[in-house]
Amino acid sequence: MKKLLKIMICVAAVGFYGNSYAQQRDTSTLKEDTKELKEDIKDVADTVANKTAEIASKGYAEVTDQVYKDKVGPAGQTIYIDEHSKYYYIDKEGKKVFVTSAQLKDKPNDR
Numbered sequence: 001m002k003k004l005l006k007i008m009i010c011v012a013a014v015g016f017y018g019n020s021y022a023q024q025r026d027t028s029t030l031k032e033d034t035k036e037l038k039e040d041i042k043d044v045a046d047t048v049a050n051k052t053a054e055i056a057s058k059g060y061a062e063v064t065d066q067v068y069k070d071k072v073g074p075a076g077q078t079i080y081i082d083e084h085s086k087y088y089y090i091d092k093e094g095k096k097v098f099v100t101s102a103q104l105k106d107k108p109n110d111r
Helices: 002-024 028-064
Strands: 066-072 078-081 087-090 097-098
Touching: 028 078, 028 087
Parallel strands: none
Antiparallel strands: 066 078, 078 087, 087 097
């Protein structure tokens, strides 16, 4: 009977110690890590979404609009001509950026 009482006291002591140790554990670093992970996932998702939109917009423009073969955009972008004879290029977010004919540059010769 004494052995059983000693075992029960030991089990109870370990149980109380485990609960009190769990209460003292610092969870602030876990919260910070979780927040950083969420931000990283959001950044990657935004990057993938922008690239997907850019590729889809360029593909759509290639099919529906004319490509201006002799000129490029201010930073060397491919220039498209829409149905209203307006010049534009597709930016990194997949949006049309309209430019004037004065902003266009001659396409460099590739050898």
